[in-house]
Amino acid sequence: MIRKLKMTNWKSHLQTEVNFERGTNVMVGRMGSGKSSVLQALSFGLFGEIPEIRSRKLSLGALIMRRPKQADKAEIEVEFEVDGLIYTVRRTIGDGHGDAELYKEGRLWEQGITRVTGQVQELLGIDFPTFTQVVYARQNEIDHFLRIGKGDRTSLIDGLLKIDKMTDARSNLLSLRRSQEGRLSDLRLLAKEGTENLDEKIEQLSQELINKQEELKQLKLHLDELGHNKAILHTSEGEMEKSRNLLESLERKKESTTGKLQILEGHLKKLPNIKDADKKLEELELELSTNRKKVLDLRTELTSNERELRELKEKQRKIKSAELTLSKTVEDFSDKLAEIVESIGLVEVEIKSREDALKQLTTTTAKCPVCEHLISDPKKHIEQHRKKVKVLIAKQESLRTILETLRGKQKNSEKLQLEIKSAQTVVADKKKIEDKLKQLESINLSPEVEKLKLKIVEQEQQQLKLRDAAERELVLLQVDTINKEARLITSKLTAVHYNKLEHKTLKENLRAVVEEFSRIRTKATMLPESIHDKQTLISELSGKREKILDAKTLVEKSEVAMEALKILSNALIDVQIVVRKKFVEVVNELLSDVWIKLYPYGDYDGLRIFVEEDGRRAGDYVLQIHEAGGWVNVDGVASGGERSMASLSLRVAFARALSRMGTLLLDEPTHNLDSEGIQKLIEVLKEGMPEVLDQVVLITHESDMEQAATGLSYRLMREANQATLVEQFE
Numbered sequence: 090m091i092r093k094l095k096m097t098n099w100k101s102h103l104q105t106e107v108n109f110e111r112g113t114n115v116m117v118g119r120m121g122s123g124k125s126s127v128l129q130a131l132s133f134g135l136f137g138e139i140p141e142i143r144s145r146k147l148s149l150g151a152l153i154m155r156r157p158k159q160a161d162k163a164e165i166e167v168e169f170e171v172d173g174l175i176y177t178v179r180r181t182i183g184d185g186h187g188d189a190e191l192y193k194e195g196r197l198w199e200q201g202i203t204r205v206t207g208q209v210q211e212l213l214g215i216d217f218p219t220f221t222q223v224v225y226a227r228q229n230e231i232d233h234f235l236r237i238g239k240g241d242r243t244s245l246i247d248g249l250l251k252i253d254k255m256t257d258a259r260s261n262l263l264s265l266r267r268s269q270e271g272r273l274s275d276l277r278l279l280a281k282e283g284t285e286n287l288d289e290k291i292e293q294l295s296q297e298l299i300n301k302q303e304e305l306k307q308l309k310l311h312l313d314e315l316g317h318n319k320a321i322l323h324t325s326e327g328e329m330e331k332s333r334n335l336l337e338s339l340e341r342k343k344e345s346t347t348g349k350l351q352i353l354e355g356h357l358k359k360l361p362n363i364k365d366a367d368k369k370l371e372e373l374e375l376e377l378s379t380n381r382k383k384v385l386d387l388r389t390e391l392t393s394n395e396r397e398l399r400e401l402k403e404k405q406r407k408i409k410s411a412e413l414t415l416s417k418t419v420e421d422f423s424d425k426l427a428e429i430v431e432s433i434g435l436v437e438v439e440i441k442s443r444e445d446a447l448k449q450l451t452t453t454t455a456k457c458p459v460c461e462h463l464i465s466d467p468k469k470h471i472e473q474h475r476k477k478v479k480v481l482i483a484k485q486e487s488l489r490t491i492l493e494t495l496r497g498k499q500k501n502s503e504k505l506q507l508e509i510k511s512a513q514t515v516v517a518d519k520k521k522i523e524d525k526l527k528q529l530e531s532i533n534l535s536p537e538v539e540k541l542k543l544k545i546v547e548q549e550q551q552q553l554k555l556r557d558a559a560e561r562e563l564v565l566l567q568v569d570t571i572n573k574e575a576r577l578i579t580s581k582l583t584a585v586h587y588n589k590l591e592h593k594t595l596k597e598n599l600r601a602v603v604e605e606f607s608r609i610r611t612k613a614t615m616l617p618e619s620i621h622d623k624q625t626l627i628s629e630l631s632g633k634r635e636k637i638l639d640a641k642t643l644v645e646k647s648e649v650a651m652e653a654l655k656i657l658s659n660a661l662i663d664v665q666i667v668v669r670k671k672f673v674e675v676v677n678e679l680l681s682d683v684w685i686k687l688y689p690y691g692d693y694d695g696l697r698i699f700v701e702e703d704g705r706r707a708g709d710y711v712l713q714i715h716e717a718g719g720w721v722n723v724d725g726v727a728s729g730g731e732r733s734m735a736s737l738s739l740r741v742a743f744a745r746a747l748s749r750m751g752t753l754l755l756d757e758p759t760h761n762l763d764s765e766g767i768q769k770l771i772e773v774l775k776e777g778m779p780e781v782l783d784q785v786v787l788i789t790h791e792s793d794m795e796q797a798a799t800g801l802s803y804r805l806m807r808e809a810n811q812a813t814l815v816e817q818f819e
Contacts, residue, residue, distance in 0.1 A: 090751055090784045091131065092175070093168035098153055098160035100126040103812035110800035113774045113785040117795050118805030123813035124788040125228070127805075128754050131786070132225055134167030134178055136217040137189060137206050140227065143217075149182050156810045171212045171749065178209055214749035223743040224750055228757040232736035287634045291627055298623045301616060308613040315606040322599040329595055332587040339582045346575040353568050357561060366558035373555060377548045380541055387538045401526050408519045414508050422499040429492045436485045443478050447471060672746070673698050673710075679742040687741070687777040688734050692716065693727075696738055712739060730766030733758070734773060741782050751783035759791050771797040 091109045096102040101123040107116075118124045129139045133152070141147040154160040162183035169176055177192040180202075189205035191198050199208045210216045215224065363369070450471050677697045684696035695715030712735060713720045714727060723735045737758070744753055759767050774797035778785055787794065795802050795818060802818040 090170045091167065091786065092170055093166075094127065094131060094134065095164075095166040096126070096130050097164040099130055099163045099165060100152060100154060101156075101807055101813045102126060102130075103154065103157075105813060105815050107803060107815060108801060109784065109786060111783055112779050112799030113787060113797050114800040115795050115798040115802040116786075116788045116805055117790070117792055117802070118788070118807075119790055122805040122807045124790075124805055125756055126813070127788060128225065128227075128756050128786070130165050131167060131754060132217075132220070134165040134180055135169075135209055135213070136220060137180060137187075137202055138217050140221050140225075149187070152182060154812075157812055169213075169750075176209075176212060178205060180205075212749075215747060219747055223740065223747050224752060225754045226740055226756060226758065229760050231740065231755065231758050231760075232732060287630050291630050291634070294623050294627045294630070298620060298627065301620045301623065305613060305616045305620065308609055308616065312606065312609050312613060315602060315609060319599070319602045319606055322595065322602055326592070326595045326599050329587070329592045332585060333589075333592060336582070336585045336587050339578055339585065343575065343578045343582065346571050346578065349571050350568065350575070353564055353571070357564055357568070360557045360561040360564065361554055362561060363555065363558035366555050366562070370552065370555035370559055373548060373552055377545065377552060380545050380548065384538060384541045384545065387541070391535070391538070398526070401522055404518070404522050405526065408522065414505075417505060417509070419502050419505050419509070420498070422495050422502065426492065426495050426499060429488055429495060433485060433488045433492065436481050436488065440478055440481045440485065443474050443481070447474055447478075450474070669700070673700060675746050676739075676742045679745050680738060683738045683741050683745075683781045684735075686780045687738050687773045688731075689777065693731070695720075696735055698739075712736075728766075729761055729763070730769050733762060733766065733770065737770075737773070741778075744782065753782055753785045755785060755787040757789055758787060759789055759794065767791060767793060770794075775799055 090111065093106070093108050096105045099105075105123075107127070116124055116127060129141070129152075132139045139147070139152075142149065153163045162181055164179065164181045166177060166179045169178075175194055176198075177195075178189065179192070180189045181187055187202060188200075189202045190200050191205045191208055199205050206217075221227075450467060680696045680698070685694075688696075693714040693716055697713050697715070697720070699711045699713045699720065701709045701711060712723045714723055714731075714735060715721075723732060727735060740753060744750065759770065762770065771794060774785060774787070779799055784800070787797070798818070804816045804818060805813055806816065807813045
């Protein structure tokens, strides 16, 4: 019995946990609310599969939540009870991988997808294919048995009983018999051949093989002796070669040391002999370093003075330029600007006055508002004013042009005033800069630098002499070292023992042994191939002899085996018949009990599976109900509701016969049922089902089906692009 289901990031379920009890557990929700996902989760949790994945309608990745958020992995946890013990299976699926764990009474019991699935199948007594055909009735499949054809019903039940493999086995046996018949015919021909000539050839070849093997043995003994002598000679020659190499090496070293001594003695003659050369060189180099630093400092100071001198002369040039600026006269145009601005204002006022007058003149014949004369000819008067306005506008534009020109001149004057102020600041430093220039021009460091440079040249020449004198001491040490090395080489040369004639004799002896060894080894190498050829021929002849003898034996055994295959093929048919018959008996016994409790009406008092024996439907499984006139097929007789009751009863019987789960999963069982049929189904699930099955988990969109609950009931809700919400009915 299933006790609990947890779904995390499973399709539309973000974090859903539901409990199940004995009896009928109902889950109600509209289409798209996530109902079917619950049964798919139960299937996946128990077996690691759902029908939609096996049929390739869905991929594993499609089971992971995408809305309202994209999750990385999904997790399913199913808790179930078997024989009073609580088991929990937990499965996860993620980016191309998954995992599974099985807990027994809260402790980890098994791990790994394949091992966990195997344990679950053993505990529940059912595998996934049987589960989908018996326990898990998907939408529109509760009457699956009634809707499929004759051959499919037989295949379905044979698959449930696991005897479908026997049909394949029988077919394989027939193929085996046919293939063995052809092979047996060939064996009979081979068995007729004799073995006398083969025995003679094998004996002759065996004697030749013994002779070759003895010859190879003697050659190997000779090779071992030659190899031993070769090793001794090779060692002696190697030691003699080492002595020769050592002698030549020592002679080359002696010659090299003699050459080095000659070179060093010649070099000594060229080096001066100065007392305390090292100490004097150290003092001179310290003084030389000090003088070089003084020259560097003087040059730095000289460069700084020259740079400052250039900067002061540049400032002196700027002072002269500033003095020119101070000599310029600044003209003030502010009074003229004010006068022009005032004139423009008067013109603007007059233009405004005449424009206002023109507006009044177009509507009256009174006096002119400008000149206050009586108007005798309004049109002529208006035209005069318009001409005057044009003259005034032209004058206004001329005044504005003059204004802009004056403003530019005034701006230049103001700019010149700023330049004069800046020039005054520059000229103020004139005396200070002239004094600094005189001071710098009076300084001349060049003679001192030249004097130091001459002294440094003199010291560098003396430094070279002192270095040569210091080197003399080092050369003397080298001469002493090489003399010691020469004496050691002479001593080693005396200790080396090498005889050129003896070395030549050793080489010749070694060459002779190597040639003999190579000749014998070549001969010994060729013999195994000849031996192998004879062994192969003996093996082939012996194999042929064995085949003839085996063929005689196999013909006898094969004829017996062919008869056994025929018996086994017939036995498989008999086993299938017995298993099918026993299954029908068990199911019909269960149906007799289930039907009475699920269909408490008087119309039909029995339900059974019947196997047709005659006619074109012979061997077909048929579901029949019993009425007053006898047994009739459910197809064509029962109403939609009764057909559903019969299919549901058959599911219960199959579940009890083939599984230890005691559970039935129903997905939308009200499909094709009218309101009366739905009420009958509610009544059956509520009153009859608890007597024949431990547990039903039902999902539906029919809100009335909540009345069928004898266990727990839930309402599933989901808004667009949101996660499923699950609410338990009170």
